[in-house]
Amino acid sequence: MKEAENIIVGISIGDLNGVGSEIVLKTFEDERILDFCTPVIFASIKVMSFLKNHFKSNINFNSINSLSQVATNKVNVFNVWKEPVKIDFGKEDAKIGEYAIKSLTSATKALKNDDINVLVTAPINKHNIQSEDFNFPGHTDYLAQELEGESLMFMVTDTLRVGLLTDHVPVKDIAEHITPDLIEKKINTVYNALREDFKIVKPKIAVLGINPHTGDNGVIGTEDDAVLRPTLQKIKETGKLVYGPYAADSFFGSNNYKNFDAIIASYHDQGLIPFKTLSFGQGVNYTAGLNKVRTSPDHGTAYEIAGKGEADENSFKEALFTAIHIYKNRVDYKEITSNPLKKSPKTNRR
Incomplete structure (x- = not known):
């Protein structure tokens, strides 16, 4: 080499x-x-x-x-x-x-x-x-x-990085794919990529919810409360700066994404539509974790x-x-x- x-x-x-x-x-x-x-x-x-x-x-x-x-x-x-x-x-x-x-x-x-x-x-x-x-x-x-390694689709520019919990998965199957084990693996992959590949010493990571309005206390789905929140809390206890779940519909429009080194979306279009809207023609698809x-x-x-x-x-x-x-x-x-x-x-x- x-x-x-x-x-x-x-x-x-x-x-x-x-x-x-x-x-x-x-x-x-x-x-x-x-x-x-x-x-x-x-x-x-x-x-x-x-x-x-x-x-x-x-x-x-x-x-x-x-x-x-x-x-x-x-x-x-x-x-x-x-x-x-x-x-x-x-x-x-x-x-x-x-x-x-x-x-x-x-x-x-x-x-x-x-x-x-x-x-x-x-x-x-x-x-x-x-x-x-x-x-x-x-x-x-x-x-x-x-x-x-543990692969992850990571869409990146100089100012925006979006990873995915699930990538090429049909919408009807998304919720069953998102398990505590998957969440931990994907967050760890993003965290390590930010440190090793992008030289960010203490990364701040935001995670978007699975359901609209992160489930509205179970009214629009229970996965955010039953799976996502407790897993994120467990990860926070290890010292990682991981926040969420955030309601996806207002997260990018409010510019909240600018407060984080990476955002992890629950599924493909939830992350890639705002990413490509904000950076089309300048973005890069990086396979992190390998x-x-x-x-x-x-x-x-x-x-x-x-x-x-x-x-x-x-x-x-x-x-x-x-x-x-x-x-x-x-x-x-x-x-x-x-x-x-x-x-x-x-x-x-x-």
């Missing part, structure tokens, strides 16, 4: 019929980014050359067939496959889904083997990736199986604009720099905890 000053960033190419390839190309057209990292795109030089021509990109790729051939100051393309691929922008295609998974599994293997330092994933289509060999709702669940660093942009394949040159690369660029930042913070944290006498680097509240 290369040193932290020369971080190798693996990039899974995602759905080739979507905007993923475009935002990857636009990001690395700025050669200054190569001062911060060495990118490795997991795809094929044939595909990337086609995309380069289509989008009139000025990137010069370094085609490699072994990860030992990775070159610094170059945009490397690791050839996961050799055959040509028919790209039809904006179309859902099961065959394209297969190539998205080939890229992802190859990049994940490289991450596990320390051939790359971090992984940034371009958007996939959750429907066309399904097969007998790959049966996961998305990146997060697959990486949770392949990597060590032994490796993975980030992605906060949007999907955007078929409606794919191939048109209209995609905004800012969220992907933020995902790239967030991965680099977290990796460096983990290196610092490991050095500090292994050598307690070493002076701690400057910490951040936000």
Whole structure:
């Protein structure tokens, strides 16, 4: 593995019929980014050359067939496959889904083997990736199986961080999934991520309720009083600054979220609707709690604009720099905890 000053960033190419390839190309057209990292795109030089021509990109790729051939100051393309691929922008295609998974599994293997330092994933289509060999709702669940740790979907910007108790769970099943054990695991994952990945020494965490108005004393559901409140009280007794449950409908509109280092929502839309409303195009999807660093942009394949040159690369660029930042913070944290006498680097509240 290369040193932290020369971080190798693996990039899974995602759905080739979507905007993923475009935002990857636009990001690395700025050669200054190569001062911060060495990118490795997991795809094929044939595909990337086609995309380069289509989008009139000025990137010069370094085609490699072994990860030992990775070159610094170059945009490397690791050839996961050799055959040509028919790209039809904006179309859902099961065959394209297969190539998205080939890229992802190859990049994940490289991450596990320390051939790359971090992984940034371009958007996939959750429907066309399904097969007998790959049966996961998305990146997060697959990486949770392949990597060590307790995974958590953590949506982050410089000023807002939102984690989820449940992620890709049908609304009708949410309450039965939220158990004291799950609550403790997810809060501990967020707490540790804030300390190790974001250098926040004493994190303040808010938890949103399960039911409207946190149940209104049992009138609109009992889960908040029976499950969430007692579990949060138990966690508080360990010294963690955990508060709630808060009624979700007014929490963001009142700006109360600004008083916390992270917010934990009970389910997907409760957390992601306000997050994306406040930060769309700048947010990053970070899989916290794993032994490796993975980030992605906060949007999907955007078929409606794919191939048109209209995609905004800012969220992907933020995902790239967030991965680099977290990796460096983990290196610092490991050095500090292994050598307690070493002076701690400057910490951040936000």
